[in-house]
Amino acid sequence: MSFERQALTGSREENERILLSQLKSLIEDEPSRIANLANASALLNVYLTDINWVGFYLLQEGELVLGPFQGLPACVRIALGRGVCGTAAQKRETIRVEDVHQFPGHIACDAASNSEIVVPLYAKDELIGVLDIDSPLKGRFTEEDQRLLEKFVRVLADYL
Template sequence: MFQVEQYKGSLEEQYKFLSKQLAALLEGETDNVANLSNASALLNQFLNDVNWVGFYLWKEEELILGPFQGLPACVRIKSGKGVCGTVAQNKETLRVEDVHQFPGHIACDAASNSEIVVPIIVNDTLYGVLDIDSPSKNRFSEVDEKGLELFVSTLQNYLTK
């Protein structure tokens, strides 16, 4: 099994190792739901101080809840609404130190205080977003942002539109 927490190195090196673990985990599997499920489980195992890790998938001009780890969540998010909808609209990663200060934040879990959302692009088209919440303010650093973008870049190679 994947023992990411046993890898000791800088946070950047840990994210590189995590992305390699993801590739090994997904190699040969073509089912998107299975791959997203394992990706969310792997991240949930790797990351500390998070309370929700999962995916929203772009369908019919809105984001729809996909595989995740955490409490039940909002099912549909319109483009431009909240952090996830803003990322879907702009197709750029967004790291929010305090979600309560984000205009139009959608509070699915009142315990969440910070969030990072990374767009997933497959064949030059928005596929969805990776959404991670933390109960701590300012949980996600620039290193986390770059590491999670690397993780999504790896994941994109195993998703089909």
């Protein structure tokens, strides 16, 4: 399959449609969870601006373990309840952090990161991990970004 980068120059709704359509086309015929997560992180890395890390942590034996990602090397294991990722997984809710340096227990894998969003990832109603995205900009992630990323992981979950 060939991937063609499409410019996101339309309305927010049109850009969202393009992104979700690209995701579906990348993963719909692939049974490998790892391959689909790898392509999903690569797709977000192409489409999102002002980010420095995007990827997945997968729940394994009660802790989050680094999965497919785009960016600098990262922390390999995160305990539930620790940092933004572990907290989002434990609470099973999306967490947006405007300034990670103000988040109690933040885990600094990349010193350039200043804001973060973490979205729980489910497969068949079971938590399997989180989508984690970092930005060097404070306050980078909006409510609209959160809604889009929650839709993105719901589409992704249909194929995991």
